[in-house]
Amino acid sequence: MVRWTHDQIQDVVQEVYEYVLQEGLDPLETVFEIVDYETMNELAAYAGFPKRYPHWSFGMEYEYIRQSYRYGLHRIYEMVVNNDPAYAYLLESNTWVDQKMVIAHVFAHSDFFKNNAWFSKTNRKMIDTMANHEATIQTYIERYGPEEVESFLDICLSLEDLIDFHSLFIPRKSRQKPEEVQPRPTPVKLKVPRPYLDPYINPPEFIEAQKQQHEKKRQTPPPFPIAPEKDVLLFLIEHAPLENWQKVILSIMRDESYYFAPQRATQVMNEGWATFWHSRIMTRYLLKDSEVIEYADKHSGVLAAPPHRLNPYKLGYALWKDIEERWNKGRFGPEWEACDDMKVKTQWDRKLGLGLQKIFEVRRFANDLTFIDQFLTEEFCNRHKLFVYQYNRETGYYEIKDRDYRKVKQQLLLQLTNFGKPIIYVQDGNYKNRGELYLKHKHEGVDLDIPYAKETLKHIYALWKRPVHLETVLQNRRRVLTYDGGSHLEVQMA
């Protein structure tokens, strides 16, 4: 086995870095570390961070990673942490070719972190922040006992998806308390284009009715929250009857959730981007003749997918390649869309050479959702033999259901919307004027997993300490699930 000295690696890094810049990538400053597989597995369990708060779920993750490594199912060649400077870990047992490939891969990730708009609000000192989180929670463990803190962490982790990813980009004024918000003055009179129409448009009975309605509105308290709140975690931090330390822990969980959100929102793109660039840089500059076979083997390993499965690396990579080709050859715009002669289409080449420019533009603004929505074309779908599968209750198998590209796209978008998690709002924090919490699931065609939802409601109850309701749709009927601290209730709505 090769043992890598720090200097050797630095030489490779320097060499790759020059080509990276030459190709127009713009990575964060990146620190490389060589680690053995044990350390790599440990880091992977902590998502690359040397310090995380104490929780058994990391131990479980570690056991999974360790076992799949031991059985040869899985090997982590590299890992990058979105931080400034970015931290990259390279596996000690990587070969010379691996290291070159992996370093180029890492630089492309690092470029993506720095330049994709969805990462513009992330904390770039997260390694420090995570260590602080660990210290804070450790203090609480000493003060309140490990069981107490652990069971609270279990609750928090069960709710960690309930954030509003887009809220990072909404500049907010300070939050107003409900009583400070004045109801909008309702126009008592309707606007009249000509004065003589006034008695007809605003007859006295109408004015009276308007006044009464207005008065009634003024007397009923404003809704709480004013508008449905998607950041359920924030709502709980602000309004649930929690101890101070519990609020701090919940805030920590929320911060970490927001930190990881952009990575989850760009997984397909980001992996595709890194693969695109390692492939381009390797084949153009770094590969020696003797290394071609080994490189081809590794590269195809990255893109391999079990039969009928979709590998996100491969999907991302293929889409980037497709965009590059289309913009190089001018296969876009109304003329291209309008053309339905396959012969013309296959030979279409306007020699525009806009491919690289286009992909840099896309990497700046897109996320997986917009990426797939915009660039997954019918041709692409057919060429890559994508299909939608569905569970067949009768046979007990997942079966191919449709090959229509619109269905494929719709399914992919569904899976990417809100990271493939149901969208849940706080509808009413004072339901029935009894301080009960009313949540609403925005149903988009797929029902919730009810046993899971019930368990989760229990956890929310543990924070809210008053009955918790969840409105959802189950088999095309509106239902409300309720947990009141003792038992579950399921009510069908009209």
Place this chain on the structure above:
Amino acid sequence: MALQIERDYQRFREIVKGKIRENLRKYMSHGEILVPRGRGVVSIPLPRIEIPHFRFDTRKMGGVGQGEGEVGTPVGVGEVEGGSAAGDQPGEHLLEVELTFEELVQILAEDLELPRIVPKGKEDIYVEKERYTGIARSGPESLRHFKRTYKEALKRQLIAGLYDFENPIVVPIREDRRYRSWKVRLVPIAKAVILYMMDVSGSMGPEQKEIVRLESFWIDLWIRHHYKRTETCYIVHDAAAKEVDRETFFRLREGGGTRISSAYKLGWEIIRERFPPDEWNIYVFQFSDGDNWDGGDTETCIKLLREHYLPNVNLFCYGQVKSAYGSGDFIYHLERHLGRAENLILSRINSKEEIYDSIKAFLGKGK
């Protein structure tokens, strides 16, 4: 880099052991769940421990895949695949948790609330054992005995008149320091023999033998844990008895009648010749479906038990396994004639699910 995975990993293992404890009854009745891996380790497949969250019904979610196939071609089995995001997740395979026999015994001890077996020491072989019971004036700092050190310092200060009752500060000096030290003790080694007897007559089918096999796993585990040296001995019988090795014991199937006394006689011979009761702790486990054909034979058995076994063995356990032909009345006779003997334990095992209870009955007496 100071990583702390060990902390979280240990906590996870604690939780896992808790799960195993909760489901011990299940693990005991399904032998395939425990996979022995080499020496002293078993591997237990566990489903992933999930933290509940709002998620979609995976059955209704479906997904996107890639490859050949007509509409209707199956691409995965419902139970195995989660149909998770983008269909790319590595299958949610089971986690295999490895436990040492030691850890398994601890779980057993906590769950079954078994009193620990007290070795009936025959003090002929000794080993040296160190125990930290002494105090010395010198030693490594890590073994310093703080309380004793301060006591010495206080005594010295009192004698020298340096102790100020208004300002009671005690400062030890070098001469006051005391350290823990060890003393060597001789500890007798206890030896035990486990004698298994099984009825292999026609009425004992594979299912009955499976029950015996599973029980013997836990019995071995438990008794081996408590004795430095353990021997096992296997006797099968139908109308006649013979000693066999472990492999044969669980595989052999004979036809013919049943004469339990034949096994008792052979067992007693073996004990007398190879495992004299004044040197060995003797555990006998007998399994049968209770159909002892010859009427007079049961009386012989009771006589043998009363005269030879019960006065000499630590424990005589009889498990009556229900077979396709029902359960015989041997256990009833034992109960009637010898029911008051303290070291005779009788247990009816009607199905695999009752293994847990019978283990508890057998080993719960702390003999």
